[in-house]
Amino acid sequence: xxxxxxxxxxxxxxxxxxxxxxxxxxxxxxxxxxxxxxxxxxxxxxxxxxxxxxxxxxxxxxxxxxxxxxxxxxxxxxxxxxxxxxxxxxxxxxxxxxxxxxxxxxxxxxxxxxxxxxxxxxxxxxxxxxxxxxxxxxxxxxxxxxxxxxxxxxxxxxxxxxxxxxxxxxxxxxxxxxxxxxxxxxxxxxxxxxxxxxxxxxxxxxxxxxxxxxxxxxxxxxxxxxxxxxxxxxxxxxxxxxxxxxxxxxxxxxxxxxxxxxxxxxxxxxxxxxxxxxxxxxxxxxxxxxxxxxxxxxxxxxxxxxxxxxxxxxxxxxxxxxxxxxxxxxxxxxxxxxxxxxxxxxxxxxxxxxxxxxxxxxxxxxxxxxxxxxxxxxxxxxxxxxxxxxxxxxxxxxxxxxxxxxxxxxxxxxxxxxxxxxxxxxxxxxxxxxxxxxxxxxxxxxxxxxxxxxxxxxxx
Numbered sequence: 001x002x003x004x005x006x007x008x009x010x011x012x013x014x015x016x017x018x019x020x021x022x023x024x025x026x027x028x029x030x031x032x033x034x035x036x037x038x039x040x041x042x043x044x045x046x047x048x049x050x051x052x053x054x055x056x057x058x059x060x061x062x063x064x065x066x067x068x069x070x071x072x073x074x075x076x077x078x079x080x081x082x083x084x085x086x087x088x089x090x091x092x093x094x095x096x097x098x099x100x101x102x103x104x105x106x107x108x109x110x111x112x113x114x115x116x117x118x119x120x121x122x123x124x125x126x127x128x129x130x131x132x133x134x135x136x137x138x139x140x141x142x143x144x145x146x147x148x149x150x151x152x153x154x155x156x157x158x159x160x161x162x163x164x165x166x167x168x169x170x171x172x173x174x175x176x177x178x179x180x181x182x183x184x185x186x187x188x189x190x191x192x193x194x195x196x197x198x199x200x201x202x203x204x205x206x207x208x209x210x211x212x213x214x215x216x217x218x219x220x221x222x223x224x225x226x227x228x229x230x231x232x233x234x235x236x237x238x239x240x241x242x243x244x245x246x247x248x249x250x251x252x253x254x255x256x257x258x259x260x261x262x263x264x265x266x267x268x269x270x271x272x273x274x275x276x277x278x279x280x281x282x283x284x285x286x287x288x289x290x291x292x293x294x295x296x297x298x299x300x301x302x303x304x305x306x307x308x309x310x311x312x313x314x315x316x317x318x319x320x321x322x323x324x325x326x327x328x329x330x331x332x333x334x335x336x337x338x339x340x341x342x343x344x345x346x347x348x349x350x351x352x353x354x355x356x357x358x359x360x361x362x363x364x365x366x367x368x369x370x371x372x373x374x375x376x377x378x379x380x381x382x383x384x385x386x387x388x389x390x391x392x393x394x395x396x397x398x399x400x401x402x403x404x405x406x407x408x409x410x411x412x413x414x415x416x417x418x419x420x421x422x423x424x425x426x427x428x429x430x431x432x433x434x435x436x437x438x439x440x441x442x443x444x445x446x447x448x449x450x451x452x453x454x455x456x457x458x459x460x
Contacts, residue, residue: 174198
């Protein structure tokens with residue numbers, strides 16, 4: 001081996017310096033950013049899986065748009081592939097895709113024969129069952145928009161939900177007859193009503209029994225005089241009424257495909273040609289504007305204000321913490337303190353009443369609590385319990401009740417909630433009598449019951 005070749009194998013001082021510098025740089029980066037590197041490694045599989053699924057979903061979404069596909073079209077394709085497979089297991093029944101397909105066609109053809117057309121709205125007020133899905137799917141085939149009404153709503157809230165989207169008919173399940181009967185008796189429901197009954201009996205005289213009405217309807221695919229499109233409205237979903245009565249949010253066929261293809265993340269990937277506009281709430285531009293903040297990050301931008309306070313962990317997962325403003329969340333629903341206060345005031349005819357959320361150990365969100373000024377101790381708790389049960393959905397009924405002689409006011413004569421909210425329902429430190437909603441009535445919150453609630457022994 002030549003001398004020149006041997007010398008060439010000996011590193012120069014400069015290369016040693018560069019190698020040392022590179023190693024030190026890598027070491028420094030690892031030491032300083034070890035948390036980030038660890039998070040990347042821990043979430044790499046999740047993120048890659050998500051990217052693959054999004055790419056697949058994006059492809060399906062673009063194809064659906066190009067073919068002007070509707071949810072009814074997608075369901076028909078599934079029926080063609082799996083006609084005999086089970087679509088729904090419900091109680092002791094099994095429904096195949098073909099059976100559900102025929103039922104949806106019957107519903108579409110029946111309502112088309114009754115004069116319903118594209119753009120009309122039908123309220124669906126039903127408990128969970130296969131017929132629920134068949135109703136909105138069948139109506140969508142003729143372009144009729146379904147209003148999916150919360151089954152917890154009663155009286156004014158229920159009437160408002162049907163009125164705000166201008167329902168031309170209502171389909172309800174037998175279990176909810178009492179709520180519909182209240183509206184009929186009060187003269188607040190003049191549109192045709194249809195009852196889905198397990199027994200075939202109808203509790204409301206003016207109601208049409210759906211199963212009987214559909215017997216003569218055709219099982220052939222319904223044909224709409226006005227073609228149903230990818231961008232047409234599919235149904236309305238209601239908010240919980242955090243700032244008053246429920247509001248109806250528009251849900252289009254396109255939005256349904258987006259949800260099934262991977263959710264809102266696809267919106268950023270697809271761009272404006274798939275989902276152009278923020279739809280807002282049905283029938284109320286004012287309510288929509290109240291939920292939009294402008295010029296937040298840069299001039300001209302629009303931000304939707306959800307009202308939820310969220311926290312994010314180091315892996316990028318978000319968790320609900322609380323609600324902003326005079327609202328709180330209980331049982332997965334948003335509760336409007338304004339609405340509950342209004343209902344209680346109308347029942348009690350007392351001037352001062354405040355409603356707020358209180359935390360209970362071991363539960364998510366806040367339970368409702370009402371403080372009512374009752375200096376003469378004349379409040380009829382039985383009437384109050386009956387009133388909130390008939391006028392408020394279950395999640396909005398105050399779980400705790402505090403009767404007090406007065407509520408402090410601010411300098412501008414507004415009732416002060418914060419101090420009472422901090423005190424919660426602690427009977428060991430509050431002199432005012434506190435009651436607990438149990439078994440459809442308000443009972444005095446005694447020490448044994450109080451400890452049952454705190455320990456979680458009492459199911460709420």
